[in-house]
Amino acid sequence: MNEQEHINYIRIAEAIEYIRENFKDQPNLDDVAAKVHLSPFHFQRLFTEWAGVSPKKFLQYISVEHAKHMLKEKEATLFDAAYETGLSGTGRLHDLFIKIEGMTPGEFKNGGENLSINYSYAESPFGNIIVASTPKGICYMAFSENEDQSFSDLKSHFPNAAIKQKLDLIQQNALYIFTHDWDKLHQVKLHLKGTDFQLKVWETLLKIPMGDLSTYGKIAEKIQKPRASRAVGTAIGSNPVAFLIPCHRVIQSSGNFGGYMWGNTRKTAIIGWEAAQLLSPKL
Numbered sequence: 001m002n003e004q005e006h007i008n009y010i011r012i013a014e015a016i017e018y019i020r021e022n023f024k025d026q027p028n029l030d031d032v033a034a035k036v037h038l039s040p041f042h043f044q045r046l047f048t049e050w051a052g053v054s055p056k057k058f059l060q061y062i063s064v065e066h067a068k069h070m071l072k073e074k075e076a077t078l079f080d081a082a083y084e085t086g087l088s089g090t091g092r093l094h095d096l097f098i099k100i101e102g103m104t105p106g107e108f109k110n111g112g113e114n115l116s117i118n119y120s121y122a123e124s125p126f127g128n129i130i131v132a133s134t135p136k137g138i139c140y141m142a143f144s145e146n147e148d149q150s151f152s153d154l155k156s157h158f159p160n161a162a163i164k165q166k167l168d169l170i171q172q173n174a175l176y177i178f179t180h181d182w183d184k185l186h187q188v189k190l191h192l193k194g195t196d197f198q199l200k201v202w203e204t205l206l207k208i209p210m211g212d213l214s215t216y217g218k219i220a221e222k223i224q225k226p227r228a229s230r231a232v233g234t235a236i237g238s239n240p241v242a243f244l245i246p247c248h249r250v251i252q253s254s255g256n257f258g259g260y261m262w263g264n265t266r267k268t269a270i271i272g273w274e275a276a277q278l279l280s281p282k283l
Helices: 003-025 029-035 040-051 055-073 078-084 090-101 105-109 147-157 169-178 182-187 196-206 216-222 229-237 264-279
Strands: 116-124 127-134 137-143 162-165
Touching: 003 029, 003 040, 003 055, 029 040, 029 055, 040 055, 116 137, 116 147, 116 169, 127 147, 127 169, 137 147, 137 169, 196 216, 196 229, 216 229
Parallel strands: 116 162
Antiparallel strands: 116 127, 127 137
């Protein structure tokens, strides 16, 4: 890191700390830029390069996280959460949650209440899995050898949803992917909740062809956030749908396979299996 890069790093670190400490005042771009002695235009560009998101988006993330804590841990009302987050009212809180979380603050507070989820257990070439779906598509899929634990993990994602064990057509279509033509992957419907950044990363993963591998850096470049490799790694690590969203196809730039939520041995097996599928003659 040269001297100018070090200076830029210090400035962005100072800006992040300022936003964290003052988010209740909802500082605008000019406020934060002045704090680090940069023009708003230069600061906007520099912050986005280093943090992977704009200053406004970063402020929104911090605000939503605080509101989520208020709603979940302190059981605050929506008005209280909006007020304590520095927002002008519940309308702005609603808009912010829709943009960042993909759900209303009421839906978050209720933990998925009124959401109907079916789930079932199945076998795959890489071990047992749990797969869950809403009427809109697959919302959760994970490798697990312990059914009780896998159900608890599902429940923790949707604590107040109406969850019942039932194999439906949406799940069946998703499970066909292990034995049928991969060209039909686009027919599998997904129902995902995540930030704009997470959804963009997951969408990019879906575009990695079977048998191909990518790196965290390349994914960051694909989403036009070349400095956001670490944030990309975090988004990949929070992938709620194993295998269908192929986070196993992302490796380190050194060529090492790197980590995998469901185990490095399983990741190696999946990569090898996919390569073998491409080499096998189609009947």
